[in-house]
Amino acid sequence: MPAVIRVEGLSKTYASGFTALKDINLEISQGEIFALLGPNGAGKTTLIGCICGIVNPTAGKITVDGKDIVADYRAVRAMIGLVPQELATDMFETPWATVNFSRGLFGKPQNHAYVEKVLRALTLWEKKDSRIMTLSGGMKRRLLIAKALAHEPRILFLDEPTAGVDVELRREMWEIVRKLRAEGVTIILTTHYIEEAEEMADRVGVIAKGEIILVEEKNELMRKLGKKQLVLQLSAPLTEIPAGLGAYDLHLGADGNELTYTYDTRAERTGITALLNDMRAAGVTFKDLSTMQSSLEDIFVDLVREKR
Structure with a gap:
């Protein structure tokens, strides 16, 4: 499959002098599930932030579907959905309102049928008019995905999507991710749960101390290094x-x-x-x-x- 994301010579050094990323080169194919593994502080979230245009890199070039993330920022950002680690939204708001609002932020016209489809797919439809503060932890996690999907992105970043959730909910979210991939969405997943990558990923990248030390198809990786x-x-x-x-x-x-x-x-x-x-x-x-x-x-x- 063609590469939908290309990262070339990417580095990030903060004002404090800390280098979070060092000469990252990476290609992610259209329609794959790519798992990015690494210990705490390895640079996973910084790398995602750079690709999504949230973090300004010190050096390097990133293109998404052939578009430069700096020169074509709006077009690139519209193609990307980001599910962060933490929920940051008005707790007095409802899932229906916040997902529709997220869609509007990207200049998308109202499409109540699409928002309903997303909420139903994530088993949130029955809670669409409840205040977010009343939702369970698992529902709040699913709401993060709904917000990220509101503008119909073709690339979805999941940053530790199942951290702190129970095993049953984790497996439910795996099934959601598989369905999204079946619809053609490219999934980039960061996780501490190796089982998660082993269960879902097509390819695995390992990052440590700001450097990509390995990128390999999961089955081939286990065959070669197992x-x-x-x-x-x-x-x-x-x-x-x-x-x-x-x-x-x-x-x-x-x-x-x-x-x-x-x-x-x-x-x-x-x-x-x-x-x-x-x-x-x-x-x-x-x-x-x-x-x-x-x-x-x-x-x-x-x-x-x-x-x-």
Whole structure:
């Protein structure tokens, strides 16, 4: 798919001297769900702010659908919906009024049918005339999305959209995001929940200390950087790993009854076949086996640790 967002040589240094972003280069494809992962202070929110025109970059260029965010600010901003971490609206207002008002801010004509569609999709229609202060935390989160969708953007930024919400609501919001993507909306998601990225993202970017350290398709990332373990329950205990098996990354359990082989997923078939053949040659047999695979969280933690 063509790139709808291009970031080239982007840097941001604040007046205090703190550099939040360093030479960021990034392309986001039309219609994808892109997850941006990073620890606190990594630069995720600053990067989103620069793309949305909220934060002025120190250097670099950003285009959205081929339009420069500085030269064509109004056109670019109209294409983007931003769901911030915190709700900032009049608590005495109603969802119906605030979503219609958000639509008007972008110069869009009234379209009550569209606003109704958005509120119904986010299960807020029954609360459309209630004061925002009376809504539950989950409803307020969904209202943030409704406000961001009010002007019919084709690109949606979700900045920690499920922070602090329960598991059931988190899964409901995942389903909302999937439906938006099915309608052609490009989704950029920042999250601390690795499970969220693993569940939804097409591609994953990792940012640490203001630098993009990796951008990769999620499945390819897990294939290339993921580790697997083969756990073998031995037929008879060993006191040590036979010399003939020294070429493998093996760990012998404390009681000698369990042998664990850790391997790169890229060498899965050849590595396991060779190990089992060499075990047979060394007279080591097993009665049961199981496998485990590293998660996206494991990969993320390793990448950030290396950056430090």
